[in-house]
Each structure stands twice: as structure tokens, then as C-alpha cells.
Amino acid sequence: MRYFWKIGNQKFNIRRTIFACIFAIVLTITTFGWSSATAYKPSTAVDFHRIPIGDGRISTQPQIGFLWSCRTEFRGPRRHGAHASGNWIDRNKTYDITTKPTVNGNVYWPGDFEMAIKDRSRQIVSNRLPQDPTGIFPISPDDDAYAFDRNPNSIRSARATLNLPANPQLAETPSCVPMGQVGILLNGGYLFNALDANGKDALAHEIQDSCQGHPEHRGTYHYHSITTCLDKRDPGNGHSALLGYALDGFGIYGHRLDGGRLATNSDLDVCHGHTHEVDWDGKKTKLYHYHATWEYPYTIGCYRGTPVKVARPRRPESARGEARL
Ligand SMILES: [Zn+2]
Ligand SMILES: [Zn+2]
Numbered sequence: 264m265r266y267f268w269k270i271g272n273q274k275f276n277i278r279r280t281i282f283a284c285i286f287a288i289v290l291t292i293t294t295f296g297w298s299s300a301t302a303y304k305p306s307t308a309v310d311f312h313r314i315p316i317g318d319g320r321i322s323t324q325p326q327i328g329f330l331w332s333c334r335t336e337f338r339g340p341r342r343h344g345a346h347a348s349g350n351w352i353d354r355n356k357t358y359d360i361t362t363k364p365t366v367n368g369n370v371y372w373p374g375d376f377e378m379a380i381k382d383r384s385r386q387i388v389s390n391r392l393p394q395d396p397t398g399i400f401p402i403s404p405d406d407d408a409y410a411f412d413r414n415p416n417s418i419r420s421a422r423a424t425l426n427l428p429a430n431p432q433l434a435e436t437p438s439c440v441p442m443g444q445v446g447i448l449l450n451g452g453y454l455f456n457a458l459d460a461n462g463k464d465a466l467a468h469e470i471q472d473s474c475q476g477h478p479e480h481r482g483t484y485h486y487h488s489i490t491t492c493l494d495k496r497d498p499g500n501g502h503s504a505l506l507g508y509a510l511d512g513f514g515i516y517g518h519r520l521d522g523g524r525l526a527t528n529s530d531l532d533v534c535h536g537h538t539h540e541v542d543w544d545g546k547k548t549k550l551y552h553y554h555a556t557w558e559y560p561y562t563i564g565c566y567r568g569t570p571v572k573v574a575r576p577r578r579p580e581s582a583r584g585e586a587r588l
Contacts, residue, residue: 309525309557313357317457317464317559325437325533328558330457331565333439337462347411348468358467366398366408366472370584372418376451380429380544385512387425392418392582393452393484395492398472399586412470419482419579429544431512431568433551437534438566444485444573445563446515448507450493452476453485454515457560464559482579489517489555489562503554505542511568514543514552526554535564 322329351363374394378387401415402408425447446454452474459465460479465487471477474492478484489506494517497504503517513536520526521539531537536553543550553563 309527311361311557312359313353314360314467314557315357315559316352316467318467320464320559321458321462323439325565327531327533327564328528328560329564330560331437331439331533332456332458332462333441334462337458337460346413349411352467360466364408364411364470366400366402366414366470366477367406368399368472368586369396369588370399370418370586371396372420372582372584374451376447376449383429385425385427385429385508387427387447387508389423389425389447389451390420391423391451391453391483391576391579392420392584393448393474393476394450395452395474395490396472396587397474397476397484397584400472400478402470408470414470414477416478416480417482418478418484418582418584420582421483421576421579423573423576425508425510425571425573427508427510427571428512428568431551433567434511434569438570440563440565444483444510445566445570446507446509448486448490448493448515449496449505450490452490453483454489454507454509454562455479455485455487456563457487459487466559466561481576483576487561489515493517502541505552506555509553509563509566509568510570510573511566512571513568514541514550515562516541516552516554518555518557520554526556528556528558530554531556532567533564534567535560535562536567 320329321332325331351359372392374392375390400418402413440456444453445456448454457465459469474490475488476484476486493506497517500523502521503519505514506517507515509515518525520530531554536551538551540547540549541552551567555562
């Protein structure tokens, strides 16, 4: 006996369809394996449908797969971030970044990012606006993202100067990363650590725009990972290009290692980096550098160099972006 679904003029053999589904599921499991945040094992392939959630992976010392956060207490009322989660979160252990909602919009800003090397210092002057597009913030009530995250902040600009060491050195011991800025990307967007204001995995829970960015309460547009919108600056094979700088002056490179393989935490040290020859200011130089991964903590786990102090922005100004279709 044969069972068919009939949709339009197409007939579907139910038994054959069920076998095909089972085969696809088995293939997916054998290719990617089950992931689980409780039995966390760094994977060799990235399954974007099941990225382990990093909640609770905050340490008080350098540790692979953890964020050594200077702040460890996150009690108190939930003031910022997502207020609800949806079906991109799988029983709080993994999340599917391909189905997570994004904030609508395609807004372009007059982003300014200038870099010059003076003496031993790399001076970066920016206006805190990204050169890659953003979503529309505050999140509008008619945006489907509003059901999960009502980010009320507008993107604001402020003149900012960073003086990083041009040739950074490893510190005697690593150090913890603060909340707020931990680096700057070459598109002018700020890089924050992997945590949201509640101490949870920001990339898993916060609703961001399609470049994985959003503004905080002072209007600073930032990412908690290396934005996929910078990938166009990355050649797509071999070792990733330099995509930003950490506040200790070391470079932050994209997701790929030599040979083009995607980096995982197990390829990197406790602070999420390693040392080998890279292009550095136009010269091949053997130097420590951080890498992006699709595994939490996504970028910097701790500082290997000595971070510079950053001044709080003077009064941020309202900024005007240009919405494009
Ligand atoms: Zn954030
Ligand atoms: Zn590398």
C-alpha cells in the first residue's frame, strides 16, 4: 500500500519521504555530532544550528572556553538585553544562529576610522559609528525582534582616540577583561566581551542586527563577536585577515587559521590567541594575535598584553544614518 500527499500536481510518497528525513538527520548527527553546553567539547566543525550557549562560563583565571571576566557578580534587576527567548534557543544548551531573529533595517552611517603610527603608538581616531550598516534602533514595536528585546537605545556618535602600543608585548601574566569595550574593529565598530549586561552569552540571547551589533545605553554601537559584515575584508581562504585590535594592542584576526580551517577554542590558548607569523603593518612578523571563533567566548578570553585605559566618552551626540532598502 502506498501513501501519498498530494500538493498541487505533485504526489509525495510518505514512506520514502520519512526515510529521506531519517537519513538526513543521521547524516547531520554523524557529521556534526550532538553538542551540549554541559558536556562541552570543542568541535572540529561548526554547526551553526547548534552552537553551545556560553552561559555560566565565566572564570576567575585564564581558562580555555571561558571568559575571564573582571566582573563576576551580575545580580540585580535585569535592566538591559533580551527579556524573552524563542525557539532559536534549544533547552538553554545550544542555539541556532541561523534562525535567531535580527533587528530590521539597513542604515548607513558616516563612520570615521583613522589610524596612524606615531613613535611606538598606534593612534586610532574614530567617531564610534560603524562603516557597515546597522539595524534601526531603538527597536520598533512593529519589528518582530521587539517580542524578545526592546532595546530602547539610539546609536550615538562621540569622538574617541585610542593610543595602543604599535608593537605590543606579552605581559608577565594575562589579565581579566572588563565589561564594555575590549577592542575596536577596522570598520569602527566597538568590540565588547562575550557577555550581556546580565552576565549571559550575548550572542545567544541578545537580539542584534544582521551584522550582530546593537547600541548600549550610552549609544555606543558594538559587537560581542567579530561581525560577519567584516568578512568581505577577509580573502576567504588561508589565514584570516586582521579585522581589529584589542585594547592591549594585539591584532584580532578572523575565524580562519593557516590553511583556511575555522578556528576552535582548542586551537587557541587561554586568552583565545596564538603566536605565528602574520602580516603586521605591511611586514611579516611573528607575533601573538587573537582569533575569532564561533565558539564562546567568540573573541578575547583574557588579555595577553597590557590593556590601555580608555576614557569614558564625552557627551555622545545624536547621529543621523541613512536608511537604505
Ligand atoms: Zn551588547
Ligand atoms: Zn593565527
